Amino acid sequence: xxxxxxxxxxxxxxxxxxxxxxxxxxxxxxxxxxxxxxxxxxxxxxxxxxxxxxxxxxxxxxxxxxxxxxxxxxxxxxxxxxxxxxxxxxxxxxxxxxxxxxxxxxxxxxxxxxxxxxxxxxxxxxxxxxxxxxxxxxxxxxxxxxxxxxxxxxxxxxxxxxxxxxxxxxxxxxxxxxxxxxxxxxxxxxx
Numbered sequence: 136x137x138x139x140x141x142x143x144x145x146x147x148x149x150x151x152x153x154x155x156x157x158x159x160x161x162x163x164x165x166x167x168x169x170x171x172x173x174x175x176x177x178x179x180x181x182x183x184x185x186x187x188x189x190x191x192x193x194x195x196x197x198x199x200x201x202x203x204x205x206x207x208x209x210x211x212x213x214x215x216x217x218x219x220x221x222x223x224x225x226x227x228x229x230x231x232x233x234x235x236x237x238x239x240x241x242x243x244x245x246x247x248x249x250x251x252x253x254x255x256x257x258x259x260x261x262x263x264x265x266x267x268x269x270x271x272x273x274x275x276x277x278x279x280x281x282x283x284x285x286x287x288x289x290x291x292x293x294x295x296x297x298x299x300x301x302x303x304x305x306x307x308x309x310x311x312x313x314x315x316x317x318x319x320x321x322x323x324x325x326x
Contacts, residue, residue: 160306160307160308160318161306161307161308161309161315162304162305162306163177163179163184163186163303163304163305163306163307163315164179164180164302164303164304164305165177165178165179165180165184165302165303166178166179166300166301166302166303166326167297167298167299167300167301167302167303167322168183168299169299170294170297170298170299172294173187173188174186174187174188175187175188175297175303175317175320177303177305184315185314185315186305186307186315186316186317187310187314187315187316187317188294188316188317188320189316189317191318192316192317192318192319192320193318193319193320194291194292194293194294194296194297194319194320194322195289195290195291195292195319195320195321195322196289196290196291196292196293196296196321196322196323197229197287197288197289197321197322197323197324198287198288198289198290199285199286199287199324200230200286200287200288201286202228202258202265202280202284202286204230204286204288205228205230205255205258205267205286206255207255207256207257207258208254208255209230209254209255210230210231210232210233210234210235210237210252210253210254210255211228211229211230211231211251211252211253211254211255211267211269212228212229212231212235212250212251212252213225213227213228213229213250213251213252213253213267213269213278214226214227214228214242214248214249214250215242215248215249215250215251215278216247216248217246217247217248217249222263222279223249223251223276223277223278223279224278224279224280224281225267225278225279225280225281225284226281226283226284226285227284227285227286228280228284228285228286228287229286229287229288229289230287230288230289231252231289232289234252234254235252236252237252237253237254237271237272238251238252238253238271238272238273238274239251239252239253239271239274239276249276251269251271251276251278252271253269253270253271253275253276254269254270254271255267255268255269256268256269256270256275261279263279264279264280264281264282265279265280266278266279266280267280285323287323289321292320292321292322296322297320297322298325299325300325300326301322301323301324301325301326302322302323302326303320303321303322303323304320304321305317305318305319305320305321306318306319
């Protein structure tokens, strides 16, 4: 009898784990290839994906700004490449309206790229270029900002910005029939 109860418990836990896993959001990064007002088609490294937009799907737009618009105390998300000398060089900087997931970590599972979500504590001009000092609970990072770095701020967006050629970074959940439904979409100007 105990073996049957243990077996049933194991099966129930397995089903519960599968249900929880099915609820985990999916991240999709790529470029919009089409949008019909309801269904968004995104081309990414892993292939083409279609995502349904619902009434509750949130859209934010990455509005380009100048580095001079960033001030001490601003909260940034900085994606950097790590050189052989260990120096971090930013290739994308986003100013957030409020702190989001502070810290410093590898980006996309790569050791040569990092993501630092932190508060600007200093911005200086060095012999190598412009440098930001970013602080977060338990640490700080110095990041060199190249002239080619994409710098933006997040502002409320709308469906009219979901145009072919625009880069997107979104989270979605599998809904009825396994179709992905967008939770939140971050879209930038077409390239």
